[in-house]
Structure formats: structure tokens, C-alpha cells
Amino acid sequence: MTLAQRKRLLMKASPWLLLLFLGLFWELVCFAFQIPDYLFPAPTDIWRSWLEYRPQIIEHATQTLFTTVVGFALAVVFGLVLGMLVGSSPVIYKAVYPLMVGFNSIPKVAFVPVLVVWFGIGTVPAILTAFLISFFPVVVNMATGLATLEPELQDVMRSLGASRIDILKKVALPRSMPYFFASLKVAITLAFVGSVISETVASNVGIGYLMLSASSTMDMGLVFAGLVVIGVMGVVMYELFALVERRMTGWATRGSDPAF
Amino acid sequence: MDLVEFENVSMRYGEDGPLAIENISLSVKENEFVAVVGPSGCGKSTLMKLVTGLAPPSDGYVYLGGKQVAGPQKGVGMAFQASNLLPWRTTLENVLLPLEIVAEYRHKFRREKTQFEELGRALLKRVGLAGCEHKYPWELSGGMQQRASICRALIHRPSLLMLDEPFGALDAFTREELWCMVRDLWQEEPFTVVLVTHDLREAVFLADTVYVMSKGPGRILVRKPVNLPRPRELSVTYTDPFADLVFELRDHIGRIREGS
Numbered sequence: 001m002t003l004a005q006r007k008r009l010l011m012k013a014s015p016w017l018l019l020l021f022l023g024l025f026w027e028l029v030c031f032a033f034q035i036p037d038y039l040f041p042a043p044t045d046i047w048r049s050w051l052e053y054r055p056q057i058i059e060h061a062t063q064t065l066f067t068t069v070v071g072f073a074l075a076v077v078f079g080l081v082l083g084m085l086v087g088s089s090p091v092i093y094k095a096v097y098p099l100m101v102g103f104n105s106i107p108k109v110a111f112v113p114v115l116v117v118w119f120g121i122g123t124v125p126a127i128l129t130a131f132l133i134s135f136f137p138v139v140v141n142m143a144t145g146l147a148t149l150e151p152e153l154q155d156v157m158r159s160l161g162a163s164r165i166d167i168l169k170k171v172a173l174p175r176s177m178p179y180f181f182a183s184l185k186v187a188i189t190l191a192f193v194g195s196v197i198s199e200t201v202a203s204n205v206g207i208g209y210l211m212l213s214a215s216s217t218m219d220m221g222l223v224f225a226g227l228v229v230i231g232v233m234g235v236v237m238y239e240l241f242a243l244v245e246r247r248m249t250g251w252a253t254r255g256s257d258p259a260f
Numbered sequence: 261m262d263l264v265e266f267e268n269v270s271m272r273y274g275e276d277g278p279l280a281i282e283n284i285s286l287s288v289k290e291n292e293f294v295a296v297v298g299p300s301g302c303g304k305s306t307l308m309k310l311v312t313g314l315a316p317p318s319d320g321y322v323y324l325g326g327k328q329v330a331g332p333q334k335g336v337g338m339a340f341q342a343s344n345l346l347p348w349r350t351t352l353e354n355v356l357l358p359l360e361i362v363a364e365y366r367h368k369f370r371r372e373k374t375q376f377e378e379l380g381r382a383l384l385k386r387v388g389l390a391g392c393e394h395k396y397p398w399e400l401s402g403g404m405q406q407r408a409s410i411c412r413a414l415i416h417r418p419s420l421l422m423l424d425e426p427f428g429a430l431d432a433f434t435r436e437e438l439w440c441m442v443r444d445l446w447q448e449e450p451f452t453v454v455l456v457t458h459d460l461r462e463a464v465f466l467a468d469t470v471y472v473m474s475k476g477p478g479r480i481l482v483r484k485p486v487n488l489p490r491p492r493e494l495s496v497t498y499t500d501p502f503a504d505l506v507f508e509l510r511d512h513i514g515r516i517r518e519g520s
Contacts, residue, residue, distance in 0.1 A: 161334030
């Protein structure tokens, strides 16, 4: 094996190695200090809970994944449209920004009760919370991508007789794609936060609800199993969008690994 | 016939900002190669904006092709100091961009794409970029990017080519190579060029007529026809008549400096 090959292998294995190391460390700490599993379960306890409650966890996780993805999809569509409006018109930019920043500063958990009054408990408030929490980065990034279009490039296009739509289609939108995909990666993780918050407060289905009910019976193993499942779903979705990003905007990283 | 005509044109940015250029009158004949030189901040770029209709004059009249300029002119080719190539398009796709925009070509772009591609390839070959058609801009050197940028400015056979310090960011050898490239392109199929630069040798080597502008507000100080025989070899830049011309122009610029 050459040096370069070994280096590449290490790169690929590095996240797994770190995970393994942290897991072992965690297990060791729980074992060494004899921490009771109703306070802080070791990875082996979590694994045991997972094996025991697998069908329930999967059922609730599916619900969470569903509400998250639907909320996220709404956020992407809405964020894309609003971002395009905000980014391509200075007036809308000025008008909408303060309002949006203000809205985004409201803790979404405080808003869930309102949604419950409007829509009842369960799926709908979870979807809406996921949507509300995750559309902001999409709007901001899309608007930034469009608003930072180089003036010279605009001049080139305008001197060819390009309309605003032409400039948007041929230059501004493709140029904003790296910003857009970067925002998707942020938004999908936020969407999980949103749906789980809503499920914790007002639902009888979903990982958030599962964790809440497990903690009320002091079943910490199950609570942590729920946490791990959310984390795993988040990573999988993130990687999915990272993959799409690499396929769509490889030109932005010039075909190399996206890091310094 | 005069292609571009300025009649006592003044221009200020904003309501009562300082004058960028003042009382400029000049005319550019069809297929004439004109260079505008002057110290930085003398309003050369303003001149470009006026010709292309990207900005209206505060006073006076600008005519292009016998018609008064009102609004962005269609079918003017532009190239700047930065190549402004689109990083998500290959070199050939970049060069073909104007054909997707300019009214005359856009409706038949899809249908006649192969012919247009041939056109693009042929033009790239003429500037020494054969074989780079499918490379991305960031895979090209600075000089090659600038060649591609000039191809993009010429592909739709504009009546007027505006060059705004197109060789400013290049090293001395590459710059001379590109002078020869522009000279050959122009010699083979003449078109009207307005070259804005602060390199006097460049101006004298390429142009039929050199205008010297003064600094803030920009005024035209001298109009100097260059009567060196064409086609000009690069060696002409080391002859006495060439040096005399450059020296004479340099003298005017020197006086501007003292005067201000």
C-alpha cells in the first residue's frame, strides 16, 4: 500500500475511528465510576434498549423522519421563492429582512402551543415547527447568493441585451447554488430539531414523544436510544445532501475535497 | 461612417456628485481601433458605461450607429480586467453564452447548436485555445482565461468591442502575446474596438487613434493618430517612431500629473 493510499484510507476511516474511540471512552467512564444506568447509560445499555424496543423505536422514528422531511421540503420551496425575491430586489430585501430576523429570533418551542390550538396535536404542528425553524437559512443563503452577483458580470449580460430573467436564469441562480446547497445541510438538521421539539411538547407519536414518555418512567436507556436514532437520521440526511451538493456544484470546490 | 459619437458629454454620479467626465467629444469610425489612455480615476470606465448605455449621460449626447443611446445597447461585446467566466460552464459553453442571450441568435440556439459550437471551436482555435473547449475556467491560466473572455465578447459579431484594461492583470510576456492575438483577430476580420488602458505601449501598438484623458473630471487632452504601418510586428515596439509616440503621450500624462 502506498503512502497516498494509506492516507486516503485513514481519511475514510477517520469518522468511524473517532466514533469508536468516543464510544469506548464513554463505556469506560460509566464502568470506572459505576454510574447507574438510570442516570447515564453506557453505550452497551443503549444497545440493549435498542434491541428490546426496536419495533417501537422504528415506528416512532419513521413518524419523525416523515414530519421532518415534509417540513423541510416546504421550507426549501418557500425559502427558495422568498430568497429569490429578497435577493433580486433591494426594496423587498429592505422590507423583509428585519421582519424575518425578528421572526427567526422567536424560540419555536414557544410557538408550538399556538400551533396546537390551531391544528391540534400530532403530525401537523410537528411539520410546521420543522418548516418554521428551517426555512430561515435557506432564505438568507439564497438571498446572499443572488445579491453578491458581480456587477461586471451583470454589465456583460446587460450589454448583450439580457433581461432580468435571463440574468437570473443564466448567471445568478447557478452562481447561488453552492449557497443553496450549503443552506440545505443546515436546514435539514434544524428541521429535525423542530419536529422533535414539537413532538416532545404536543404529540403522542414520534421520537420526541417516545423520549418524553421513556424519561417519565426513568428508562434512560430508551431515552438515549432515541437520541442516537435522531443523530443517526440527521447524519444520514446531511450526507445525502452533501452528496447531492458534490454532484451539482462540483465546480465550486473545483473537484477536490471541500476543506482547506 | 462614424459608429460611436460623443457630443459634449458630461457625466456625474448621483444628483450633485463630482463630475466623472466633462465635455467630451469624440468619434470612432467603423472598424477603427481606438485606445483611451489616462491616469487611474480619469473616468475611462465611465466612458465605457456611456457607450454601452449602462448609464445615461448627465449632459450631451452619445450616438451609437447613428442612433442616440438610450438604455443598454444590444450586441456590444465587453471584456474586463477580470475574465468573468462562469465557473460552472466549460470554456466552450462560456464562449457560446452570448448566443443564448442576443436577440438575433437566441431563438435558434437550440436548433443550430452544432453549427454554433463549430463557430466557437473555430474562434477558440484562432486564439490558440484549441483543445481547451471542455476545460473549466479554473483549469486555464490567467492569460488563457482572458483569451476565452475575448472570444466570448466576439462570438456574436458585435458591431463594437469594448475592452476595459483587459490585459491589466497579466504578466508582461503574456500581455504581449495577447496584444498579438487581438491584433491578428482584428487584422483578419476588422471590427470596431474601444480599448481602455493605462499602458501607453499597448495603446500605440494596437490602436489607430489614441485619446489621452486627464484626471478628475475626465477631459480629452489629446487626440493622437498612430500612423505606424500595419500589420505591426511586435518588433515595431522597439523602433524609434514607436518610442517617440509613446514618449510624446507620456509627456502629456506627465503634465496632467503636475497640473493636478
